[in-house]
Amino acid sequence: MATELNRNSNLGTFFEARSVAVIGSFKEAWMGGYGVVKNLLNFGFCGNIYPINPSYSEVLGMTAYPTVNHVTDPIDLAVIITPSHVVPQIIEQCAPKGIKAAIIVSDGFAETSREGARLQRQLVGIARSFGIRIIGPNTIGIVNTATGLVTTPYYTGYNRIQRGAIAYASQTGIAGAQALPLEDCAYPISKICDFGNKCDVNEIDLLEYLAADPETEIIAIHLEDIKDSQQFMATARSVVAHKPVLILKPGRSEASAKAVASHTGSLAGPDQIYDSAFKQAGIVRLDTWQEFLDVPKVFASQPLPAGNRAAIVTVSGAAGIIAIDAATESGLTVAALSSVTIDKLASLSPRLASNPVDVGQVATLVNVGDFTATLESVMAAVLADSGVDCAIMALWATSASEAEATADMFRRLRQQFSKALAIWIYGPKLSARDELSRQLEVLGVPTYLNLETAAKALGIAATYAKVKSRHNW
Amino acid sequence: MATELNRNSNLGTFFEARSVAVIGSFKEAWMGGYGVVKNLLNFGFCGNIYPINPSYSEVLGMTAYPTVNHVTDPIDLAVIITPSHVVPQIIEQCAPKGIKAAIIVSDGFAETSREGARLQRQLVGIARSFGIRIIGPNTIGIVNTATGLVTTPYYTGYNRIQRGAIAYASQTGIAGAQALPLEDCAYPISKICDFGNKCDVNEIDLLEYLAADPETEIIAIHLEDIKDSQQFMATARSVVAHKPVLILKPGRSEASAKAVASHTGSLAGPDQIYDSAFKQAGIVRLDTWQEFLDVPKVFASQPLPAGNRAAIVTVSGAAGIIAIDAATESGLTVAALSSVTIDKLASLSPRLASNPVDVGQVATLVNVGDFTATLESVMAAVLADSGVDCAIMALWATSASEAEATADMFRRLRQQFSKALAIWIYGPKLSARDELSRQLEVLGVPTYLNLETAAKALGIAATYAKVKSRHNW
Numbered sequence A, B: 001m002a003t004e005l006n007r008n009s010n011l012g013t014f015f016e017a018r019s020v021a022v023i024g025s026f027k028e029a030w031m032g033g034y035g036v037v038k039n040l041l042n043f044g045f046c047g048n049i050y051p052i053n054p055s056y057s058e059v060l061g062m063t064a065y066p067t068v069n070h071v072t073d074p075i076d077l078a079v080i081i082t083p084s085h086v087v088p089q090i091i092e093q094c095a096p097k098g099i100k101a102a103i104i105v106s107d108g109f110a111e112t113s114r115e116g117a118r119l120q121r122q123l124v125g126i127a128r129s130f131g132i133r134i135i136g137p138n139t140i141g142i143v144n145t146a147t148g149l150v151t152t153p154y155y156t157g158y159n160r161i162q163r164g165a166i167a168y169a170s171q172t173g174i175a176g177a178q179a180l181p182l183e184d185c186a187y188p189i190s191k192i193c194d195f196g197n198k199c200d201v202n203e204i205d206l207l208e209y210l211a212a213d214p215e216t217e218i219i220a221i222h223l224e225d226i227k228d229s230q231q232f233m234a235t236a237r238s239v240v241a242h243k244p245v246l247i248l249k250p251g252r253s254e255a256s257a258k259a260v261a262s263h264t265g266s267l268a269g270p271d272q273i274y275d276s277a278f279k280q281a282g283i284v285r286l287d288t289w290q291e292f293l294d295v296p297k298v299f300a301s302q303p304l305p306a307g308n309r310a311a312i313v314t315v316s317g318a319a320g321i322i323a324i325d326a327a328t329e330s331g332l333t334v335a336a337l338s339s340v341t342i343d344k345l346a347s348l349s350p351r352l353a354s355n356p357v358d359v360g361q362v363a364t365l366v367n368v369g370d371f372t373a374t375l376e377s378v379m380a381a382v383l384a385d386s387g388v389d390c391a392i393m394a395l396w397a398t399s400a401s402e403a404e405a406t407a408d409m410f411r412r413l414r415q416q417f418s419k420a421l422a423i424w425i426y427g428p429k430l431s432a433r434d435e436l437s438r439q440l441e442v443l444g445v446p447t448y449l450n451l452e453t454a455a456k457a458l459g460i461a462a463t464y465a466k467v468k469s470r471h472n473w
Helices: A002-008 A033-042 A084-094 A114-130 A203-212 A229-240 A254-264 A271-281 A289-294 A296-301 A317-329 A339-348 A359-365 A368-384 A400-416 A430-443 A451-470 B002-008 B033-042 B084-094 B114-129 B203-212 B229-240 B254-264 B271-281 B289-301 B317-329 B339-348 B359-365 B368-384 B400-416 B430-443 B451-470
Strands: A019-024 A048-052 A077-081 A101-104 A133-135 A142-144 A163-170 A189-194 A218-222 A245-248 A284-286 A309-314 A390-396 A420-426 B019-024 B048-052 B077-081 B101-104 B133-135 B142-144 B163-170 B189-194 B218-222 B245-248 B284-286 B309-314 B390-396 B420-426
Touching: A019 A033, A033 A048, A033 A077, A077 A084, A084 A101, A084 A114, A114 A133, A163 A203, A163 A296, A203 A218, A203 A229, A218 A289, A218 A296, A229 A245, A229 A271, A245 A289, A254 B317, A271 A284, A284 A451, A289 A296, A289 A451, A289 B451, A296 A451, A309 A317, A309 A359, A309 A368, A317 A390, A317 A451, A317 B254, A339 A368, A359 A368, A368 A390, A368 A400, A390 A451, A400 A430, A420 A430, A420 A451, A430 B430, A451 B289, B019 B033, B033 B048, B033 B077, B077 B084, B084 B101, B084 B114, B114 B133, B163 B203, B163 B289, B203 B218, B203 B229, B218 B289, B229 B245, B229 B271, B245 B289, B271 B284, B284 B289, B284 B451, B289 B451, B309 B317, B309 B359, B309 B368, B317 B390, B317 B451, B339 B368, B359 B368, B368 B390, B368 B400, B390 B451, B400 B430, B420 B430, B420 B451
Parallel strands: A019 A048, A019 A077, A077 A101, A101 A133, A163 A189, A163 A218, A218 A245, A245 A284, A309 A390, A390 A420, B019 B048, B019 B077, B077 B101, B101 B133, B163 B189, B163 B218, B218 B245, B245 B284, B309 B390, B390 B420
Antiparallel strands: A142 A189, B142 B189
16 A cells, blocks of 8 residues: 555654654744644644644643653653753663654754754754654655645644645645645645655655655755755656656755855755756756746646647736746747637637637627637537647636636536646736636646746746656656 | 826826726626726715616616717726727717716737737727727736726726836736735835737826826836837936836737737847836836836835935844845945944844844843844844844744734834835734735835845845936936
């Protein structure tokens, strides 16, 4: 069984933990041990939760224990959020309990001072001597959507992350459940991991784990430094044959490389080296935080495009032209439609017989209901064309009440066609845009805040597909 | 008086119109003459509205007239939204009424067919013979926030555009009131203009008008083609001495240049020519639709930076490093803080004594209230530094209820400091992000969907300031 397999792998004890001890303060506050327990409860963690603190007998309805050793049942994972100087001692207490995995949320280690770095080294020594693996310190930990495991100590404001194919990893908490609109935007997620200071578990361990994780189909990693570049690239190369690996690595400028050095305590090396190493390993390098969040969506829900020929369907001629620039700069080409397709489009209106197709041109001729029908006929025509590998769409969302009809259209299109889509939604009301986005993403149709990211996502997917087929992956 | 001045200028009759005839169908529909009248009423147009259609005696409570010549009061502007073949005849009817400005919303002209192109030429001939200026055809027309003049024929879903300094112009309706979340996002706008087919009024006319418009302080234009490049550049050069001109000109790729040619009927010319011509004229060229919408905000509400030295304040170390890349790639440098500033920051916490400042590092040490106070002290320290010209911030919005405290912080900071700010807001709830964004933008603090655009906006402002001072503009 998949879960068993993963529990036996390197990081399985973390992600597939069935019992979690939370060690820290349980004062009702915006962050802390209280937050961890609350999030585990809110996200419906399906295992056992043990709050650990000698001053409490009960936390949020759960029995609290003075130490982990007072718990009679076995504990898989310790989440530690205490003052830093206490952490080594907590780890020592974990050892006799047989705990093999610890997430150290606490900060005050190598990221702060020499004293902190010394404490971190001490911590690692103790953990190693007991065979305990550590994620962190200075981390918000991990998420496993399959089990409801969410260790972030901050209030998230929502209780449900859509389970899906994307694994996000980051060197800081900025990719965590407390920072991303994971409920509003329906990102389909398998795992999240914040490495923190990477005193033990690092990007190589995680890549190996995610490669074997049956829930994960696409891996997006934000990395400030790479501990062992050679081994990382070798590991990545074997992973990308099965799952795309997308990396956002800041530090392109001299100033940011310097800041990385002071932030992580390790030298990043000249940036161009990464560019070529990533390319050789088949890793896709992303440029912005928004790409990091949004490009994986197209891999998570769409088939890989068989080629790079894109249909562009918009409700504005200008959007079509902007999309051409974005598409060609992302490695796509504007598909040459077949004469059959051109005829189909022309039968709707002679003004629609081209790629990009600007359906807005017939807006004045029909009513709203007919407009959606026209849009659907146009989409069906271009997606049926064997010279079209994928489609970029720009949709105008005017009111939340119209979202359902548009979602129905995509529901029907998806029954007939399985080509990759990426949708930019714009319009006069954020609420209408958000509602349409929500309904489409639930259906598995990825939506984007801008046309450029939509085109780039498809371009990256098409490029990955090409590299994959060239290597017979 | 400013309004008088503009009424006398070239396009004043359009933008400062005090009486508008809407000529078209008044069937209750999602678009059409009905939509124009409804929008004029919804946006509180302060002039007179005359629906014109022989089949109606009343539209939305307003008296309707068979033709413009049945109206006894003077009419400044005709908004025409009839079948295309009727338009020349309508223009002829406008002449005896003394109407000198017509917005032709109708499509079916040069953008559709040879027949349409012929009709357009005929139309221009008739209009010229009567001295009538035309915006369009195939346009959604204009907006003047000062008078509530909104001629878009589509339902917008909201009734208020914030009056402010940005003029947006576009060659299609995609920059119109029906396409942008102008209420949700509080873009401060003076005028909007959709040129449509540009059969008469073009980008040069508009630049001249906006240059003299006291409400407009920054001009953003989306252009697919330029009718008379030489004159346009000369006009732009004189305008940028007073007001920044930002242009989004798609057509970078061969494929899009070809599409532009078929979309607009005019050749765009090799793209690199525009790059250097824009540069020579002092025009800022934008790359994406999102930049087109969001970069002007920093000019509209912030002082021009005296230099390019940026403070970066975040609640995440990773965001700080991403911001450095974005800042340096946008022409900014990471400000070297003075020893006084470093001391001030160190007195808050030794971990805050750097630029970027990661205030998130002290999150674990304080409660939420103290956290905002710390953030404010950090901002006050860096903004007081004479070596800091502007600041990029990344803010974490967790709940809508906390927005007010953050807005209060900016209210106090703005009383003390007048340096340019650009804010990226992220977080787990779109509603919280939107609420904070709304509250800050009402205060005149520009917010961005991503860090890169925030940095780019400040970088472009700093570059414009430098060019301006070099030329003694």
